Amino acid sequence: MWIFYSPFHTFVHKVLVTAHECGHWDDITFVPTFPFKNNDGEDQGDAYSIAAINPLDKVPTLVTDTGQVIYGSQAACEYLDGTAKTRNMYPAPGPDRWDAVTRLALCDTIFEQTVVMVMEQWKPEDEWNIGLFEWLWPKFIAGLDKLERDAQQGWRDFDVGHASMLHAISYLGFRAEFYEAKDPLYPNFNWRENRPGLSAWFDEAIQRPSVQSHYNKDFEGDSSAAFCQAQVQEILALQKQHGTG
Numbered sequence: 001m002w003i004f005y006s007p008f009h010t011f012v013h014k015v016l017v018t019a020h021e022c023g024h025w026d027d028i029t030f031v032p033t034f035p036f037k038n039n040d041g042e043d044q045g046d047a048y049s050i051a052a053i054n055p056l057d058k059v060p061t062l063v064t065d066t067g068q069v070i071y072g073s074q075a076a077c078e079y080l081d082g083t084a085k086t087r088n089m090y091p092a093p094g095p096d097r098w099d100a101v102t103r104l105a106l107c108d109t110i111f112e113q114t115v116v117m118v119m120e121q122w123k124p125e126d127e128w129n130i131g132l133f134e135w136l137w138p139k140f141i142a143g144l145d146k147l148e149r150d151a152q153q154g155w156r157d158f159d160v161g162h163a164s165m166l167h168a169i170s171y172l173g174f175r176a177e178f179y180e181a182k183d184p185l186y187p188n189f190n191w192r193e194n195r196p197g198l199s200a201w202f203d204e205a206i207q208r209p210s211v212q213s214h215y216n217k218d219f220e221g222d223s224s225a226a227f228c229q230a231q232v233q234e235i236l237a238l239q240k241q242h243g244t245g
């Protein structure tokens with residue numbers, strides 16, 4: 001199978017964590033895709049377009065060996081779990097599952113909306129829509145505080161909601177520490193402050209092999225646009241063969 005994704009390993013990717021936990025790691029062709037790539041002032045985004053296989057032209061996008069395209073990280077995680085070889089990341093239907101998928105939803109939203117904030121800050125500072133930050137921050141803070149209360153209770157296992165937590169929290173941390181454009185409301189935001197339970201859980205969880213598989217490690221494969229487009233062509237051919245397009 002293929003996973004098209006942004007190979008920035010300065011944060012944890014939940015689809016990669018899920019793939020690793022479910023025993024699929026060695027079955028995946030990783031395809032670097034940069035939806036917003038900017039090379040030497042020239043926007044090269046189109047060179048990495050995967051619109052031919054995903055109408056949203058977004059990453060992550062998973063493609064099965066028969067060319068079926070599964071997009072939306074939640075759908076990709078569900079596929080990986082439904083075909084797991086080693087363990088499952090979605091608990092059986094019941095309170096534990098509803099808890100896991102609710103944390104998945106919470107943290108997907110925090111991640112996705114943090115990306116929106118980052119994009120807002122690509123504009124000149126006097127054009128930032130401060131209302132956007134005022135709308136989002138209370139949700140992020142309340143969400144992190146809820147996770148802190150949950151962490152204090154403790155969890156029995158590591159599920160897809162936890163993979164999503166690592167994704168969102170590591171991205172929030174990365175944005176606060178390394179982005180030049182500082183947040184207008186929380187310029188030095190530290191998610192760990194007053195959240196000792198969540199902080200301890202995070203430090204332990206990032207030791208998992210599924211996280212160590214990529215977190216803070218350079219991507220070492222082919223990240224050229226030519227490679228990306230060659231994979232898209234291969235998938236289109238497969239779709240013709242299997243009628244999966």
Ligand SMILES: N[C@@H](CCC(=O)N[C@@H](CS)C(=O)NCC(=O)O)C(=O)O
Nearest residue numbers: 035057058059060072073074112115
């Ligand atoms: N809800 C989507 C969000 C994915 C997403 O926002 N991807 C961004 C990059 S992090 C993207 O591909 N953006 C390109 C675009 O919107 O054109 C998911 O969970 O898969």
